[in-house]
Amino acid sequence: TQNVARLLPEKLTVYTTLVGLLNARNYNFGGEFVEAMIRQLKECLKVNMYNEAVHLVRFLSDLVNCHVIAAPSMVAMFENFVSVTQEEDVPQVRCDWYMFAFLSSLPWVGKELYEKKDAEMDRLLSQTESYLKRRQKIHVPMLQVWTADKPHPQEEYLDCLWFQIQKLKKDRWQERHILRPYLAFDSVLCEALQHNLPPFTPPPHTEDSVYPMPRVIFRMFDYTDDPEGPVMPGSHSVERFVIEENLHCIIKSHWKERKTCAAQLLSYPGNNKIPLNYHIVEVIFAELFQLPSPPHIEVMYTTLLIELCKLQPGSLPQVLAQATEMLYMRLDTMNTTCVDRFINWFSHHLSNFQFRWSWEDWSDCLTQDLEKPKPKFVREVLEKCMRLSYHQRIIDIVPASFSVLSPANPVCIYKYGDESNRSLPGYTVALCLTIAIKNKASNDEIFSILKDVPNPNQDDDDGEGFTFNPLKIEVFVQTLLHLAAKSFSHSFSALAKFHEVFKTLAESDEGKLHVLRVVYEVWKNHPQMIAVLVDKMIRTQIVDCAAVANWIFSSELAHDFTRFYIWEILHSTIRKMNKHVLKIHKELEETKARLARQHKRRDSDDDDDDDDRSTDREDGPLEEQIERLQEKVESAQSEQKNLFLVIFQRFIMLLTEHLVRCETGGIDVFTPWYKSCIERLQQIFLQHHQIIQQYMVTLENLLFTAELDHHILAVFQQFCALQA
Amino acid sequence: MSCSGTLSILRSDSYAELSQYRDQHFRGTRYDQERLLRKSCTLYVGNLSFYTTEEQIHELFGKSGDIKKVIMGLDKVKKTACGFCFVEYYARGDAENAMRYINGTRLDDRIIRTDWDAGFKEGRQYGRGRSGGQVRDEYRQDYDAGRGGYGKTVQCQ
Numbered sequence: 044t045q046n047v048a049r050l051l052p053e054k055l056t057v058y059t060t061l062v063g064l065l066n067a068r069n070y071n072f073g074g075e076f077v078e079a080m081i082r083q084l085k086e087c088l089k090v091n092m093y094n095e096a097v098h099l100v101r102f103l104s105d106l107v108n109c110h111v112i113a114a115p116s117m118v119a120m121f122e123n124f125v126s127v128t129q130e131e132d133v134p135q136v137r138c139d140w141y142m143f144a145f146l147s148s149l150p151w152v153g154k155e156l157y158e159k160k161d162a163e164m165d166r167l168l169s170q171t172e173s174y175l176k177r178r179q180k181i182h183v184p185m186l187q188v189w190t191a192d193k194p195h196p197q198e199e200y201l202d203c204l205w206f207q208i209q210k211l212k213k214d215r216w217q218e219r220h221i222l223r224p225y226l227a228f229d230s231v232l233c234e235a236l237q238h239n240l241p242p243f244t245p246p247p248h249t250e251d252s253v254y255p256m257p258r259v260i261f262r263m264f265d266y267t268d269d270p271e272g273p274v275m276p277g278s279h280s281v282e283r284f285v286i287e288e289n290l291h292c293i294i295k296s297h298w299k300e301r302k303t304c305a306a307q308l309l310s311y312p313g314n315n316k317i318p319l320n321y322h323i324v325e326v327i328f329a330e331l332f333q334l335p336s337p338p339h340i341e342v343m344y345t346t347l348l349i350e351l352c353k354l355q356p357g358s359l360p361q362v363l364a365q366a367t368e369m370l371y372m373r374l375d376t377m378n379t380t381c382v383d384r385f386i387n388w389f390s391h392h393l394s395n396f397q398f399r400w401s402w403e404d405w406s407d408c409l410t411q412d413l414e415k416p417k418p419k420f421v422r423e424v425l426e427k428c429m430r431l432s433y434h435q436r437i438i439d440i441v442p443a444s445f446s447v448l449s450p451a452n453p454v455c456i457y458k459y460g461d462e463s464n465r466s467l468p469g470y471t472v473a474l475c476l477t478i479a480i481k482n483k484a485s486n487d488e489i490f491s492i493l494k495d496v497p498n499p500n501q502d503d504d505d506g507e508g509f510t511f512n513p514l515k516i517e518v519f520v521q522t523l524l525h526l527a528a529k530s531f532s533h534s535f536s537a538l539a540k541f542h543e544v545f546k547t548l549a550e551s552d553e554g555k556l557h558v559l560r561v562v563y564e565v566w567k568n569h570p571q572m573i574a575v576l577v578d579k580m581i582r583t584q585i586v587d588c589a590a591v592a593n594w595i596f597s598s599e600l601a602h603d604f605t606r607f608y609i610w611e612i613l614h615s616t617i618r619k620m621n622k623h624v625l626k627i628h629k630e631l632e633e634t635k636a637r638l639a640r641q642h643k644r645r646d647s648d649d650d651d652d653d654d655d656r657s658t659d660r661e662d663g664p665l666e667e668q669i670e671r672l673q674e675k676v677e678s679a680q681s682e683q684k685n686l687f688l689v690i691f692q693r694f695i696m697l698l699t700e701h702l703v704r705c706e707t708g709g710i711d712v713f714t715p716w717y718k719s720c721i722e723r724l725q726q727i728f729l730q731h732h733q734i735i736q737q738y739m740v741t742l743e744n745l746l747f748t749a750e751l752d753h754h755i756l757a758v759f760q761q762f763c764a765l766q767a
Numbered sequence: 768m769s770c771s772g773t774l775s776i777l778r779s780d781s782y783a784e785l786s787q788y789r790d791q792h793f794r795g796t797r798y799d800q801e802r803l804l805r806k807s808c809t810l811y812v813g814n815l816s817f818y819t820t821e822e823q824i825h826e827l828f829g830k831s832g833d834i835k836k837v838i839m840g841l842d843k844v845k846k847t848a849c850g851f852c853f854v855e856y857y858a859r860g861d862a863e864n865a866m867r868y869i870n871g872t873r874l875d876d877r878i879i880r881t882d883w884d885a886g887f888k889e890g891r892q893y894g895r896g897r898s899g900g901q902v903r904d905e906y907r908q909d910y911d912a913g914r915g916g917y918g919k920t921v922q923c924q
Contacts, residue, residue, distance in 0.1 A: 299780045299867055342830040346868040391830065395873045430826040432875065530821050531837070571822060578833075615833075 052098040053292040053311075055105055056151075060224040063109025067235035073111050074238050077103070081241060088246050091253045093140055098292075100144045103240070104152035109225045110232045114159035116240040117152065118167075121145045125167050127245050128174040135178055135767055136254035139201060141245060142174060146204050147288070150281045153208070154216035168212070175205050181764035185725055186259040186334045191376040195262040195278065203260045206279040220282040222312055256765065261329035263369055269318040276317065286317060290326040294347075298339050305350035320362045323351065328366065331388060332381045335729035341384060345391045371405060374416040379722035380729070382420060383607060390427035398428055398440040409444055414605065414715045418448060423607045426450040430571050453569035457525035459518075469518040472496050476522045486543040493519060493544075511553045519544060520561040524576075531575055538579055545585045555590035560599055570608035577612055581619055588686045591616045596693035605719045610726070613690070617731055620686055624679045631672040638665045684738060687731070691746050694724045695755060702752050712754065721758065728762040736766070782867040786882050792895070793885060803885040808835070808862050809855040811884040813901075815840075816875045816913030817848050827874050828854045832861020838892050844899030850914050851894075851901060853887050877913060 051058075066073030080103060087096040103120075106112045127133075127141040145167070149156075157164045180199055184190070187197040198206075211218060225232055266275045276282035290308060297304035308323050330337050331344045352360050370377070370385055377385070393400060408417035429437045429450045437449055458464060459473035475492050484492075498512040519541075527537035538545065549555045559577070566572045580586045594600065595613050603609055641662070698720060705712045728735060735742070747759035785804050793800045812824070821837050828834055833856065840851035856862045862883075870881040896905040898919040907918035916922065 300782065301867065303779070340831065340864055340868070342864065342868045346872060349872065387830075391827075394827075397876055427826075431823060433820070433823075531825060532821060532839075571826065575825065 051292075051296055052101070053289040053296070055098070055102050056221060056223055056225070059102060059105040059109045059111075060228060062106060063111050063225055063232050063235065064228060066109070066111045066238075067231050070236050073235070077106070077112060077238050077240065081243065084243075085246065091251075093255045094295075097140075097144050097147060101148045101151060104148040104156075107152050107155050108223065110235045110237055113237040113239050114156055116238075118156055118160045118163050120240050120243045121148075121156075121167060122163065123243055123245060125170050125174075128170065130248070133248045134252075134254065136257065137248055137252065138174065139178070139257065140254050142171060142201060143204070146171065146201070146208050147284075149208050150211065150218050150285050151221060153211060154218065157212075157216055168208075171205065175201060179764060179767070182257055182761050182767075183259065185729065185758075185761040185765065186257065188259070188261055188332045188334070188378055188381050189373055189376045190378070191373070195265065197259045197261070198278075200258040200260050203279070204284065207281045207284045210279050211281040218281055218285075220276075220285050220313060220317075254766075256335065258333070261332060262325065263328060263366065264318075264321045264325050268365065269321055272318045272321075273316050274318075275321060282317075286311075286313075286322050287326055287329075290322060291330070294326070294330065295338070298343055301343070301346050301350050304347055305354055308351065309354055320355065320359050324348075324359075324362050324366050328370075331384055332378075334378065334380065335732060337384075341387060342391070345388055348392065349395055368404070371417065371420070374420050377416065378725075379719055380726045382416065383610070386420060386423045386427060386607060390424050390431065393424075393428060394431040398432070398436070400440075402441050402445055406442075406444060409447065412715075413447075416715065419605070419715075421445070422448045422450070426570070426607075429453075451568040453572070455525055455528040455565055456568065457565065458521055460525070468499075469496055469514050472518050473522045476519065477526065480523065480526055486541060489519070489541060489544050490547070493548075511551045511557070512548075513553075513557050516548050516554065516557045517561050519548060520558055521565055524562065524565045531572070534572070534576060535579055538576070538583060538585070542583060542585070545580075545583075549585050552590060552593075555586040556594055556597070559586060559590060559594040560597075563594075563599065567603075570606070574608060574612050574615070578615060578619075581616060588616050588620045588682070589689050592686060592689045592693070596690075596697065605716060610723060614726075614730060617686065617690075617727075620683050621731070621734060624676070624683050627672065627675050627679050631669065631676050634665060634669050634672055638662065638669065641665065683734065684741070687727075687735060687738060688741070688746070690727060691724075691742065694720070694727075695746060695751065698724070698755050699752060702754060721754065724755075725758050725761075728758065732762070732765065735762075739763070780863075780867075782870065783863040788882055790885065792891075800885050804883045806859065807883050807886060808857065808859045809853055809884040809886050810862055810865055810881045811851065812854055813851045813880045813882070814877055815848075815850045815852060815879060816877055817850055817915060818913065819848070819850075819875045821852075823874060824852055824854065828865055828869060831856075831864035831869060833857050836887075838887055840894060840901070841892055842899040843893040843895075849894045849900040850904070853884060853892070854881075855887065875913065 062073070062076055066076070080099060084096055084099045084103075087093070087099065103112060104117055107114050107117050124141040124145045128138040130138070153164075178201075180202075183197075183199050189197060260278075262278055264275060265278065269275065276286065290311065293307045293311070294304060297307055309319070311319060311323075313319070327344055327348060330339065331341065337344070348363060352363065367389065374382065402421075405417070405421060408415075408421055411418050413419065413422070425437055425441065425445075425448060428440075434450070434452050438446070441449065459467060459470050464470060472492060472495060476489065479488055479492055493515050496512065496515045496518055498510070499514055500511065523537050523541060524534065527533040545558070549558045558580070562573060562576050562580075566576070577586070577591060581588060581591065592613065595604075595609055600609065698717075701714075701717055701720070702712060704710075742759065747756060749756070785801065789797065789800055810828075812828075815824075821839055824837050824839075825834055828837075834854060835857050836853075836855045838853040838855075839848050840853075841847060842849040854862075854865070856865070866881055866883075869879075871878060873879070894900040894902070894904075896902045896919065898905060900915070900919070904914055905919045908921060910917050
């Protein structure tokens with residue numbers, strides 16, 4: 044039962060009733076069960092399994108309702124929880140968790156505890172109130188999906204819960220939504236002997252403790268959105284809390300099985316009393332838009348919504364369309380990261396429904412500046428739709444008036460293509476190269492053809508022959524990419540075949556940057572191709588991550604700076620860097636483990652083996668390997684840190700430039716570009732927060748110093764506040 | 768208290784399990800094949816339109832993780848796309864997510880099907896039907912505009 048209780052928290056009252064009935068029959072069973080639960084709770088807290096721990100606490104508190112646990116002992120446990128807020132020098136997120144565990148159990152057991160121990164409960168609630176008043180909330184803006192408070196404020200999760208509990212108390216703890224099977228068995232249960240919880244001391248805070256991130260409560264619907272159906276419980280009602288908790292639990296239980304998940308969501312009890320479809324859609328979008336990251340992989344939510352539409356074809360698609368419309372209407376204040384997710388979801392969803400959508404409803408965006416959120420959103424959606432189909436399809440599915448937002452035809456731009464370009468420097472070499480490559484030339488032959496290319500940077504030529512020559516790079520990369528333009532596979536083959544040439548031309552940092560520039564020039568109509576080429580070039584070490592970062596912030600890309608694909612490339616680059624560090628680290632740990640096993644084997648063989656001389660020789664190669672790997676790890680970690688520093692530095696430069704320009708020009712700082720850029724900076728912090736935590740001291744002392752403009756510094760301070 | 772029935776439901780991951788299909792051309796024992804399938808990062812993708820491009824496949828399957836390689840299935844005679852492909856990921860977990868969330872959804876308006884593959888070997892990119900395409904297109908009776916119209920045997924009538 045314990046495992047089931049932990050794994051199916053949305054059905055907890057069924058299992059607590061079961062335990063209650065068993066306890067009534069067999070007092071010892073109840074005692075052992077409670078003891079085992081407490082042990083499990085302690086274990087969870089030790090290994091940072093805080094979400095599981097909350098469900099265990101809730102289970103224990105519901106056992107009070109089933110007469111298994113005596114109410115006063117539960118109150119005592121909660122007193123210990125709340126007293127964590129008095130601890131000194133502990134992170135706020137620690138106190139937050141204990142507060143949450145207490146408050147979130149009250150919908151289940153508040154009534155019973157208040158009836159038995161009202162004075163103690165009043166004291167706990169007033170301690171709660173003073174804690175909530177004094178805790179800092181600098182982190183909240185970073186986690187909000189919208190910057191506007193209308194129509195629904197994005198409340199910090201503890202604040203919202205507190206409002207809900209206060210209202211519950213005002214309603215005399217009457218809670219009507221939770222199904223309570225034990226009420227039917229009251230006559231049996233009230234005869235049972237209750238157990239006292241052993242005194243529970245919260246495990247102390249350690250360096251290894253990692254508490255849950257703070258959250259913001261996502262709301263997009265209220266009772267006015269479904270006027271025909273049952274009334275949606277208000278945002279500060281405890282029913283709303285319980286429904287949302289249970290729906291989130293169902294997704295957590297069944298995320299791997301989309302059909303089961305959809306069926307379980309739709310069979311949530313109370314279907315005729317609450318507008319269930321609205322709750323489900325809201326909870327799913329809450330997870331999809333959650334900052335820093337959704338609890339599960341994004342594509343799961345797309346497929347889950349499709350399954351739900353299949354199961355409720357007469358009602359759910361309409362709610363989803365309504366939700367889409369609402370999200371579109373509020374794009375102006377939506378966080379850029381969330382807009383990214385909206386774009387990905389909507390385009391993928393449409394591709395499963397023949398791209399059918401009432402685009403004319405959105406023609407208001409056509410009269411706006413293309414950089415504004417609404418037209419930008421539609422452009423990005425259409426581009427993503429094209430990636431899942433083809434260019435002509437997109438032209439066909441939108442009204443003619445939308446052509447200004449349609450994506451470019453993803454064709455390659457070859458500057459040496461036309462006879463009319465023959466006056467361009469390098470034109471003849473390009474022709475030569477084309478013929479040579481078509482005739483299966485080797486890398487050496489390519490080098491000898493390229494030797495004839497003059498270097499526009501004559502003075503930089505130190506006579507070695509392989510200094511940075513932008514024209515060589517241009518001619519070679521343009522020609523090769525043009526010849527390989529047919530498909531991704533063709534381009535990848537080209538990169539592989541002429542890897543040597545690439546490595547040589549791109550040896551210097553300027554070389555790497557120029558290669559990236561030329562790739563962009565050739566493929567600027569086909570962002571998807573740019574992304575896969577950059578990925579391949581990093582993986583084959585033609586360019587490095589820092590070069591990509593510098594390229595993204597370069598003036599050549601300024602025009603595309605706010606486009607979604609640029610940020611996909613940057614985050615993909617950072618992820619590759621992170622995975623690389625983890626991989627080498629893992630190799631190091633594995634080699635160390637092998638050495639340890641070798642030592643252990645030798646120690647156990649010592650009695651039998653008289654040949655001690657071989658031991659040092661055996662260790663040799665492994666020890667050498669470990670030393671090499673250690674160096675590799677350090678070098679990779681240093682490269683990783685450098686990457687983040689470069690990115691932050693460039694952001695600071697870019698944003699400062701904008702702020703200074705606005706200040707001197709007397710214009711409003713808050714342009715669409717600025718909003719996008721500052722939120723992209725936030726996104727770097729949020730998406731890679733675990734790695735960046737390691738660099739806090741450097742960041743504080745080197746980059747995010749007090750002299751920085753307060754607009755930029757605020758982002759850093761919000762980030763620091765997240766796990767403070 | 769035995770809840771093993773419920774517990775197995777809770778651990779269920781049926782979308783990521785091996786199917787009944789085993790490649791008859793596989794060189795090795797059943798056991799070898801299954802061992803490879805269980806640690807594979809490669810998926811077979813079927814029921815594609817002949818017109819579906821590598822780029823489209825990359826975009827869709829990229830949603831579950833970084834793709835190492837896409838190998839388009841080709842007609843053995845014509846050397847043109849014949850409606851299937853292989854998608855190889857760097858990490859098995861990403862392939863599992865594709866099985867959970869991309870299998871059974873649409874690409875080019877067609878419900879596509881994914882299955883574990885023991886790993887690409889040269890030659891496996893070709894259809895095994897007598898006419899050069901996939902076996903399923905040899906004998907089918909229906910008209911499928913995205914897969915060359917009628918089945919080959921019907922066409923030859």
